[in-house]
Amino acid sequence: MLEKRKEIRVKKFARSVFFLVLALNSMSASCVEFVRYPIPETSGDQRYEYPRKLLELALSKTQTKYQIVYPSIPMNQERQVRELEAGRTIDVGPIPTSAEREARLLPIRIPLNKGLLxxxxxxxxxxxxxxxxxxxxxxxxxxxxxxxxxxxxxxxxxxxxxxxxxxxxxxxxxxxxxxxxxxxxxxxxxxxxxxxxxxxxxxxxxxxxxxxxYFYDSYFFVNKQNVKLANDIREGLEKAIADGSFNKLFEEYWGGAIRKARLNERTVIELVNPLMSPETPSRRAELWYGHVPQQ
Incomplete structure (x- = not known):
């Protein structure tokens, strides 16, 4: 009789653990953080596709589970800056950088396009x-x-x-x-x-x-208060650089364009970028296409 009661208690405990695990898994599945990402100004504008894929890649390498969602309002660069600064409608934007924009927002200083911009x-x-x-x-x-x-x-x-x-x-x-x-x-x-x-x-x-x-590119920018998202994006990008998946995506999207451009056959006029921030990671050669420009 005692053995039977003990068996019943064990079964009840096992069922409790089973349902607790199910509940925790369900809670884990529902604990998704939504990240609002802008849509371009016009329907034919394809400039946001690559940075969106890069953002997906970075976020997939973090411990937090993220899902990218999209507002219905198209935005140009300055509208994205204003929305991020005010904490409205979007959480992250792939925005061409300047010292002024870096002062208004929180930049993740990894050039998204390796300087191709x-x-x-x-x-x-x-x-x-x-x-x-x-x-x-x-x-x-x-x-x-x-x-x-x-x-x-x-x-x-x-x-x-x-x-x-x-x-x-x-x-x-x-x-x-x-x-x-x-x-x-x-x-x-x-x-x-x-x-x-x-x-x-x-x-x-x-x-x-x-x-x-000229020495110029886009960063992912977030609101100054959104430190966790910034850190997660930075962590994910650094992991993608380290494991080669960043370069693989870059080549997939832009390798053909670079070869078609025949840059080595053109007359190149070098311009100075007066908007460059002192915090630009200019010494990290792996972040830039070709070479690190000196200014």
């Missing part, structure tokens, strides 16, 4: 390659009509080198301005230009001989 080719109108055929120096470039978004750090970087930049109100409007001959040369990063050309093949081409280069 500072390698620029130019969109021009079809048949206009002769307009830039003799551009070989910064002084030559200063005589070219070019444009950038009025809120983009690129505008200040180019103006810092004495280049007169025609500002565009929105990303989409700049393509219309080029077609309408409001300017002649639209510098775009090696990552962006190929998909943008596909969208504008009827009227545009890539200028064949020139490249611009």
């Amino acid at each position: 500072g390698w620029r080719l130019g969109l021009i109108r079809k048949g206009d390659e002769g307009l830039l055929a003799n551009v070989k120096t910064l002084e030559d470039l200063r005589r070219v009509r070019l444009a950038q978004g009025h809120e983009w750090p690129d505008t200040q970087i180019l103006e810092g080198s004495g280049i007169n930049v025609i500002p565009g109100a929105t990303y989409e409007s700049l393509f219309k301005m080029l077609t309408a001959k409001r300017f002649d040369y639209f510098p775009r990063s090696v990552m962006e230009i190929w998909s943008e050309l596909d969208e504008n093949k009827a009227t545009m081409q890539i200028e064949p001989h020139l490249a611009l280069h």
